[in-house]
Amino acid sequence: MKIQAAIDRVTLDEAQALSKKLDPYVDIIELGTSLPKDYGVFALQDIQEQLTHAEMLYDLKTIDEGDYEFTQGYRSGADILTVMGASSKATIEKCLKVAKDCHKQAMIDLMEVDDEKLAEIADFPEAIYCLHHSQDAGRDTNPAGTVAAFHEKYPHLPHIAIAGGVDLESTRALADQGLAEIVIVGSKLVKTPDPVQSAIEFQEAKQ
Amino acid sequence: MKIQAAIDRVTLDEAQALSKKLDPYVDIIELGTSLPKDYGVFALQDIQEQLTHAEMLYDLKTIDEGDYEFTQGYRSGADILTVMGASSKATIEKCLKVAKDCHKQAMIDLMEVDDEKLAEIADFPEAIYCLHHSQDAGRDTNPAGTVAAFHEKYPHLPHIAIAGGVDLESTRALADQGLAEIVIVGSKLVKTPDPVQSAIEFQEAKQ
Numbered sequence: 001m002k003i004q005a006a007i008d009r010v011t012l013d014e015a016q017a018l019s020k021k022l023d024p025y026v027d028i029i030e031l032g033t034s035l036p037k038d039y040g041v042f043a044l045q046d047i048q049e050q051l052t053h054a055e056m057l058y059d060l061k062t063i064d065e066g067d068y069e070f071t072q073g074y075r076s077g078a079d080i081l082t083v084m085g086a087s088s089k090a091t092i093e094k095c096l097k098v099a100k101d102c103h104k105q106a107m108i109d110l111m112e113v114d115d116e117k118l119a120e121i122a123d124f125p126e127a128i129y130c131l132h133h134s135q136d137a138g139r140d141t142n143p144a145g146t147v148a149a150f151h152e153k154y155p156h157l158p159h160i161a162i163a164g165g166v167d168l169e170s171t172r173a174l175a176d177q178g179l180a181e182i183v184i185v186g187s188k189l190v191k192t193p194d195p196v197q198s199a200i201e202f203q204e205a206k207q
Numbered sequence: 208m209k210i211q212a213a214i215d216r217v218t219l220d221e222a223q224a225l226s227k228k229l230d231p232y233v234d235i236i237e238l239g240t241s242l243p244k245d246y247g248v249f250a251l252q253d254i255q256e257q258l259t260h261a262e263m264l265y266d267l268k269t270i271d272e273g274d275y276e277f278t279q280g281y282r283s284g285a286d287i288l289t290v291m292g293a294s295s296k297a298t299i300e301k302c303l304k305v306a307k308d309c310h311k312q313a314m315i316d317l318m319e320v321d322d323e324k325l326a327e328i329a330d331f332p333e334a335i336y337c338l339h340h341s342q343d344a345g346r347d348t349n350p351a352g353t354v355a356a357f358h359e360k361y362p363h364l365p366h367i368a369i370a371g372g373v374d375l376e377s378t379r380a381l382a383d384q385g386l387a388e389i390v391i392v393g394s395k396l397v398k399t400p401d402p403v404q405s406a407i408e409f410q411e412a413k414q
Contacts, residue, residue: 037243040250042245043247061271063293069241072241072244086293
C-alpha cells in the first residue's frame, strides 16, 4: 500500500520545500488542485524534477478536454493525473489513452459519482479509482468500509485509492484489509508540526 | 445579448495579445480552462488588467473547494467564474456565496448534468446557467432549441448562456428568440484569420 501525501492551498515555494522534505518518506506526492489552478502545471515541473524517490501526482480534476489536459500534465512531469468520474465517458477514455501512450497512470476521482454513473465507467481495470468525499459536502467517512463496499461491487477493478479523513488508525485498518493500493492523506500528514515525523508514522501504520 | 469570446489552448502571450485586440468588440472575454490550468489564475491578472471594455471570465470549472477557488479567481481579476453543475450542491452554494460577497457573477456549467441533477440545482436564479456540450462527446447541437427547452422547463432561471457550435446563423436565431443572455463563441470567432472582423460580424448578427 502506498502513502500519498496531499499538499494543497500553499504557495509554490512552500509546496516545493515540503515536497523535497517528504520525498524520501512517502510513496506519492500529490500537488492538490489549488496548485495547478493558482500557478498552472508548467510551474509545477520544477517541483517534480527535484524528487528522487516519490511519484508525482497533479490533482488536475479534468472534466473535459481530456486529451489536452493530460498531455500538458504528463509533459510537465506528472506520473499520475486525475480525471473526474463525473466527466463524460469519452473524456475518461481520452485521458486513459494519453496515460497509456505516455506510459503513465490515470486516477478516476469518484467524487459526486452516483451508482448509475459508476456502473457506466467501471470498465477501466488499468485506472486507479479514487473513492473520495467532496471536501464541501462534509460527510463522515469510514475508509475501510468504503473500500470494502467498492471492492465487493467491482472486484475486477484492482487499483483503489481512498481519500478523505484518513488517519493513522484507518491506515492500519486499510493495511490489514489489503484492498486499497493508495491511501491519500492530507492535513493529518502535511499540516502537522512535523510532517516528516507524521509521514514516518503513516509508513509504520501501513506495515 | 452578450457575445463571449472564448480564448483557449494558446500561450499566455497569445491570450494577452488576442484579449487586448478583442476587448472593444466583444462583451465578455473568456480565458478557457487551458489558461488557468497551464499558467494558473495568478498569471491571468495581467490580461484582465489591460481590458477597458469587456468583462473577464476565467473558465475555472470548479468541482470542489468552491470557497477557495472562487476567492482566488475573483482576487485575480475575474468578473465571472465557472463552477460545474456536476459538483455537489454544497460546492455550488459556496461558489455563489463568494460571488455575492465579492459582487461578482458565477456561471454554472451544465456539462454532463442529467435531468435529475439539474432539477436539484435549479434554484439559483442569480446564477448564469451555461448550456454546454462536452467538447469530447462530439454531439450535434442546436443552440436555440437547447435554450428553448431549458427555458420551458426552468422559466424562473433568467440568466442563460449557451456554448457549443455557435455560429453567425445560430447567433441570429438566438437574438431573435430573446432568451439567452450570453452566447459563447470559440473557434468561429478567435480562430478565424481576422478575429476582430469576426467579432464585429457576431455583434451585427445579434442586433
